[in-house]
Amino acid sequence: xxxxxxxxxxxxxxxxxxxxxxxxxxxxxxxxxxxxxxxxxxxxxxxxxxxxxxxxxxxxxxxxxxxxxxxxxxxxxxxxxxxxxxxxxxxxxxxxxxxxxxxxxxxxxxxx
Numbered sequence: 643x644x645x646x647x648x649x650x651x652x653x654x655x656x657x658x659x660x661x662x663x664x665x666x667x668x669x670x671x672x673x674x675x676x677x678x679x680x681x682x683x684x685x686x687x688x689x690x691x692x693x694x695x696x697x698x699x700x701x702x703x704x705x706x707x708x709x710x711x712x713x714x715x716x717x718x719x720x721x722x723x724x725x726x727x728x729x730x731x732x733x734x735x736x737x738x739x740x741x742x743x744x745x746x747x748x749x750x751x752x753x754x
Contacts, residue, residue, distance in 0.1 A: 671728025688748035691718035
């Protein structure tokens with residue numbers, strides 16, 4: 643990203659992290675960590691795969707994502723694991739249901 647190191651107090655990603663290929667997620671989080679102040683926070687809103695591996699709705703969504711990525715560009719990911727592996731400490735998580743169909747997880751974290 644064309645920003646200086648430790649430039650931002652907060653970085654917010656909603657339905658964004660899961661757009662990247664799985665091997666690229668740590669690279670994205672590392673780059674965010676570079677531009678985030680050491681006292682800053684990251685907030686990620688994503689479709690969580692953790693604790694939903696057997697969800698029929700999410701499995702159907704994953705199939706739709708593979709078959710029609712133009713229309714279902716996001717996919718469920720292991721949100722908390724990705725953030726921890728990216729070098730962050732999780733401060734708070736909350737999960738809610740979107741339209742009563744599939745879960746969304748909100749994770750707030752700080753750089754380690």
